[in-house]
Amino acid sequence: METTTSTAALAPDAVAHDGRGNTAPLIIVTILFFMWGLLTSLNDVLIPHLKAIYTLSYVQAMLVQFCFFGAYLIVSLPAGMLIRRIGYQRGAVAGLVVAAAGCALFYPAANGGYGLFLFAFFVLAGGITVLQVAANPYVTVLGDPRTASSRLTLTQAFNSLGTTVAPALGGMLILSGSVLGAQELARLPAVEQVAYRAQQAAAVQGPYLVLAAALLLLAVLFALARLPKLVDAAGDAPAGRFADLFVHKHLVLGTIGIFLYVGGEVSIGSFLINYIGEPHIAGLAPADAAHYVSLYWGGAMVGRFIGFAVMRTVSPGKALAFNATCSMLLILVAIFGSGSVAMWAILAVGLCNSIMFPTIFSMALHGLGRQTGQASGLLCMAIVGGALVPFAQGALADASGIQVSFFVPLACYAFILYFGARYVNLHRQ
The missing domain is CATH 1.20.1250.20 (MFS general substrate transporter like domains)
Structure with a gap:
């Protein structure tokens, strides 16, 4: 993270x-x-x-x-x-x-x-x-x-x-x-x-x-x-009341986006070893499945370098919406697929995660001036999504199975797609 x-x-x-x-x-x-x-x-x-x-x-x-x-x-x-x-x-x-x-x-x-x-x-x-x-x-x-x-x-x-x-x-x-x-x-x-x-x-x-x-x-x-x-x-002290931040709609939506992004990213990582261990997915022992979890997080590292090059010409909103769309499609394959195709699909979500946190963060702070410090604190508090979203996926996994439970992070990325598409021209580079 x-x-x-x-x-x-x-x-x-x-x-x-x-x-x-x-x-x-x-x-x-x-x-x-x-x-x-x-x-x-x-x-x-x-x-x-x-x-x-x-x-x-x-x-x-x-x-x-x-x-x-x-x-x-x-x-x-x-x-x-x-x-x-x-x-x-x-x-x-x-x-x-x-x-x-x-x-x-x-x-x-x-x-x-x-x-x-x-x-x-x-x-x-x-x-x-x-x-x-x-x-x-x-x-x-x-x-x-x-x-x-x-x-x-x-x-x-x-x-x-x-x-x-x-x-x-x-x-x-x-x-x-x-x-x-x-x-x-x-x-x-x-x-x-x-x-x-x-x-x-x-x-x-x-x-x-x-x-x-x-x-x-x-x-x-x-x-x-x-x-x-x-x-x-x-001279950089933030001006205004904390409550004044909520008049900025893009900040409010960005805060929700950080909450859901961190929650979705952490939730997928938390379930990967059990998911890969499912007999109809890969049937791997936990020690062997753990190596594939490294690929999930490593994908985010590689994706940062790709994103750095691409986002020199592509607006943050478009890049965010594209990556969120790819994440949703990959998760759908992981939910309805089986075997190595499903396994590699969920691992590839890590590559799509690469640009999301800094992109959502910067878009949410756009144009806030002296309120930037307070807004940054609000966005950092939204990291608590990593505590709550896995909890929700766990409840769905207990009720309907681990494969179906990935609908929870799917919903998280759907909101991120909405945020990126809504503010596609915001903070244009």
Whole structure:
């Protein structure tokens, strides 16, 4: 999932544009973007693993995304207040430490049950939220302002790299062992069932302890790094009341678009391993299916480069409408098809996702002037769609089957098509 960088209300204090002085801090920030992508995409591996261990329904399994992305809504405002109090660099360190604590909680969660896993996901996502609010602005100030866009492109590419490698890595480290089916597990005595669940859940302990150590190391490096001091730029302060934002129809529709896009993208990724494992689709074991999930997220990375070239001549609205249409057609093939055709169709949606987040974001902010800062906050809160849309797909999967459940993300992309077509000439390049 994409991260956003906005410095509309920030100004660097005594920023040096010397490349040598900024190289090390920029490397650290780039690693942070990679870690965000890695930790977010690992959820797609853990969801089917926890579902099998605790014999969960799809709705229960989607509580993982509900707790993870729900943190964006709950923690964003407190994170902003914390950072204004302690500063951006200390805020980034605090976010890293909290995220490390969330990863460390996976160790006791292996013996504490599904509820403790959900709490660990929330703590981890809360730390990531603080970290994003604090660290994102450094991308644009670590170097010459004229090359800020290229630096942002680089960090976003590493974010996509993290989402791409995480499923394959998680498949090898977490899904490599065989898991008993629900009927096989039910035949075991109650004591053996508890011991079996603890043994299977322990597969996450080692990888997440390594991640906790990596985050703590990054916290130390970030604390020691010589970074420019960021201060609020009074001249860029947003004007007007928050309620005034809702008179801008394209912003309201764009906020809904971000909500549904993030929800649809995350929801598809969450169900991919189970979908590919269906006998009439590919019948793959979870560890093997995880490698294909990497292709879904990798498609978004490749699509960004294609989109960068195409959108130099094509308006954002047309590009958005085209990609949404392609996504809908591919999902319909995945719903009504079978075999490798259906599998590759749903994986190809990742390629179509590539331009959607930044395109919707920029179209929604078009022409807002001094209200841009407030509007950006509203759009970032809409990322909570990643918590709610998978929940809706889980309910439909429990009621009608996993293949039919993809009508939920289909509806999400239908709205994105509407938004792109309605504002096809907005923000024309």
